Amino acid sequence: MWVQGRTIPGRLVYMQKEKEAIPIATNDKRQPQAKAPGQPHASKRRGSKKKRTPGSVAKSIFLNLGKFIVIMCCVGVMIGSVAAVLLSQYVVNATANDADLLNLDQIKLSYTTRFLAQDHDTGEWVEYTRLYSDQQRTWVDWGEIPEDLVNAFIATEDQSFWTHMGFNPTRTAAAAVNMVVSKITGGTFGLFDTMQGASTIDQQLIKNITGDNETDPLRKIREVFRAIGLRNRYSPEQIMEAYLNTISLTGQLAGVEAGANQYFNKHVSDLNLAECASIAAITKNPTKYNPATNPEEHILRRNTVLRFMYEQGMITEEEKNEWQAYPLVLAEEQEQETVTHTSNNSWFTDAALDQIIPLVQEKEGFETSAEAYNFLNTQGFVVRLTVDPFMQQEMEKVMLNSDGTFYPRPIQVEDADGVFQDGETPVLDENGNQVYSSNNLPLKTITTNGAMITLDHSNGQVKAVVGGLGEKKADRISNRALQPHQSGSTMKPIGAYSLGIEYRVTHYSDMWQDEPLKQIPDEEHPGQMKDWPQNYGRAKYGQMQVYMALGRSLNTIPVQIANLVGIDNIFTFMHDTLNMSSLVTSAEDASHNDEDFSPLVLGNLTNGVTPLEMAGAYQMFGNGGVYHTPTFFTTIEYPNGEIYMQAESTDVQALTTETATVMNRLLRNPVAASFGTAAGSGISSIGGMEIIGKTGTTQDWKDYMFMGVSPYYVTAVWYGYDEPHSMGGNLNAQNSKVPQIAYKNYATAVLTGKEHKDFPYDSDVVSQRFCTETGDLAGPNCPGTEVGYYLADNVPALCSAHN
Ligand SMILES: [Zn+2]
Known part of the structure; x- marks a missing residue:
């Protein structure tokens, strides 16, 4: 039965008819070999057709015997043919999907999902990172695999690898007969050695790829046909490359490169002869020959491999003897740790995953994000990230805080839940006991933290992000760049000033009375009322023009402007147009929401807004009024280059280009004017380019924010404690500079040497000198003048006070 089964490869008449369905028959390269096993049968049949000769009884007996033999042969051939046809049909069905299943190119690519980024200088796509899955494996190409390693496997596993047709007919037949005999005798008797060794490297590869580990005889048949198919489609080198990259080693290791890293802390191409033999030894039985746990057994097996190699003429006797004496030198335990444990993703990679994984989860209908993560990482995708590796690196350097720019500012506070988070340490007395507060809560020490994120405001692409200080x-x-914080005064330009200009409620040099909007109950003095809002330090300025009110970050004037624009308009603009979804709507929470002046203008928010949202909103000040959805990736591609997923980006003209131009000029004041809140920080020009921006400080100095916009990028910097605590009034002046200094250090590295660029300027915007006393257009008699920027239909009149 089995022997007849082996004639099937020769029965190409049937198989070629069906060749669309049988990938293994489409290539006739193997026909001569495949036909070979059928030939002895053909010659037997020819022998049986010899003409009879007249003769004796004996002859008659022989004649009858001959008849019998002929009949039996015919019957045998018929049964064999039927069996062969049935078997052919089975094989056709069982191997129908093999073209996909056994696509070695696909296997290579689907190994690891790769994350690419464009090089800062050349714009070329380069590999930025790979994720590490549970199984440690790294593909190495044929050219990197040492010949000794290939030979070690051939000597041990498959001596006729270079010449056989995918399976070994003699050994397969022997194994089959052995199996039948063993079954008949109840497993007590075997004709030949064992089933072991019957598998060629091709067959082992197929087992690794397909996971087909059924123990029935049909599996063996499937495997043989698959092996033949594999040899038809791929060269022995390709098959060996795939095999060496998929073999199982100890633990979660797979493939010779991972093995070389793990055991010897080497690249596979650097392995010596003994180490090559070691890898081949482990594969035979990863538990028994584990070099770490069973070094003696391992060395015995390794030396057997070397002996096999010598016996097959792959190495000289001297080499055999020399390397058999070579000690087993395993990588240091600690070094093993670093290669076997998942390496840390950059802040950018993590943030990109935060954006990508929910999209994959939704697209594939996974129940958990873990499934989506695993799927993403094992499809051999190419994920094109928006990160600029150079900018990311420069941002990471600044946020490492090795120069103490951000201070640590340790303070002791009560810990409500008794759980100490990352960056929190319990306060202990000299005996090592927890110290409690007067409220009987454990005390802990916390330190300041920070976050930074940069977008390219021409397209919304996130170029760099760091979500915390230090390593x-x-x-x-x-990631603190993706978590909400109080934004303070950085909110003022987004809603109040922008829409104030757009709605013609005010203009660049418009003069406003510095006065509160309303009276509210004074919590410090029950029963009394107080002004709201009040300026920082309760300062009162009488009258002030818009450009100066923004530069000095007054509270009163933007609230008055917002009052004329309308809370609904501002909220809709920020929440819907600018996608600031951390803002809480009144529908979400009727009593604690952000639909009010204090959150929308002064940045005293219910939950806060994320630095990412802030950077997203500030894009419009640098690019002529457009909001682009921030994105961490552009495309995810299948290994064949087809698009699996594309980042959805909406581009909205949030402000007219005229208003955006006026706002851009207004935002020069905080950083460039002598009265600006960021004056003296040295950030009005970086790399020869203009910088605009806005500072933000929240109530009781709990958070500091800085928004910096260059002609290329918008960057948000946040600085504060993870849980809001005052950073100290007497330290305020120092603290307020922290985000600006960090921005300056980072932006200087990024912008220096970059091609000069100016902000876009809408030529419809009217640029005229105005009177600094009245805010109206300057005449010849005005005592002091400055340049202002106005919408064409909202230019102030000539100053009548002096002219
Ligand atoms: Zn004047």
Whole structure:
């Protein structure tokens, strides 16, 4: 039965008819070999057709015997043919999907999903990172694999690898007979050695790829046909490359490169002869020959491999003897740790995953994000990230805080839940006991933290992000650039001033009375009322023009402007147009929401807004009024280059280009004017380019924010404690500079040497000198003048006070 089954490869008449369905028959390269096993049968049949000769009884007996033999042969051939046809049909069905299943190119690509980024200088796509899955494996190409390693496997596993047709007929037949005999005798008797060794490297590869580990005889048949098909489609080198990259080693290791890293802390191409033999030894039985746990067994097996190599003429006797004496030198335990444990993703990679994984989860209908993550990482996707590796690196340098720009500012506070988060340490007395507060809560020490994020405001692409100070210790930890914080005065330009200009409620040099909007109950003095809002330090200025009110960050004037624009308009603009979804709507929470002046103008928010949202909103000040959805990637591609997913980006003209131009000029004042809140920080010009921006400080100095916009990028910097605590009034002047200094250090590295660029300027905007006393257009008699920027239909009149 089995022997007849082997004639099937020769029965190409049937198989070629069906060749669309049988990938293994489409290539006739193997026909001569495949036909070979059928030939002895053909010659037997020819022998049986010899003409009879007249003769004796004996002859008659022989004649009858001959008849019998002929009949039996015919019957045998018929049964064999039927069996062969049935078997052919089975094989056709069982291997129908093999073209996909056994696509070695696909296997290589689907190994690891790669994340690419465009090089800062050349714009070329380069590999930025790979994620590490549970199984440690790294593909190495044929050219990197040492010949000794290939030979070690051939000597041990498959001596006729270079010449056979995918399976070994003699050994397969022997194994089959052995199996039948063993079954008949109840497993007590075997004719030949064992089933072991019957598998060629091709067959082992197929087992690794397909996971087809059924123990029935049909599996063996499927495997043989698949092996033949594999040899038809791929060269022995390709098959060996795939095999060496998929073999199982100890633990979660797979492939010779991962093995070389793990055991010897080497690249596979640097392995010596003994180490090559070691890898081949482990594969035979990863538990028994584990070099770490069973070094003696391992060395015995390794030396057997070397002996096999010598016996097959692959190495000389001297080499055999020399390397058999070579000690087993395993990588240091600590070095093993670094290669076997997942390496840390950059803050950018984590943030990109935060954006990508929910999209994959939704697209594939996965129940958990873990499934989506695993799927993403094992499809051999190419993910094109928006990160600029150089900018990311420069931002990471600044946020490492090795120069103490951000201070640590340790303070002791009560810990409500008794759980100490990352960056929190319990306060202990000299005996090492927890110290409690007067409220009987454990005390802990907390330190300041920070975050920074940069967008390219021409397209919304995130170029760099860092979500915390100091070294990043783990993957997928919370990223402060993506978490809400109080934004303080950085909110003022987004809603109040922008829409004030757009709605013609005010203009660049418009004069406003510095006065509160309303009276509210004074919590410090029950029963009394107080002014709201009040300026920083309760300062009162009498009258002030818009450009100066913005530069000095007054509270009163933008609230009055917002009052004329309308809360609904501002909220809709920020929440819907600018996609600031951290803002809480009244529908979400009727009593604690952000639909009011204090959150929308002064940045005293219910939950806060994220630095990412802030950077997203500030794009319009640098690019002529457009909001682009911030994105961390552009496309995710299948290994064949087809698009799996594209980042959805909406581009909205949030402000007219005229208003955006006026706002751009207004935002020069905080950084460039002598009265600006960021004056003296040295950031009005970086790399020869103009910088605009806005500072933000929240109530009781709990958070500091800075928004910096260059002609290329918008960057948000946040600085504060993870849980809001005052950073100290007497330290305010120092603290307020922290985000600006960090921005300056980072932006200087990024912008220096970059091609000069100016902000866009809408030529419909009217640029005229105005009177600094009245805010109206300057005449010849005005005592002091400055340049202002106006919408063409909202230019102030000539100053009548002096002219
Ligand atoms: Zn004047």
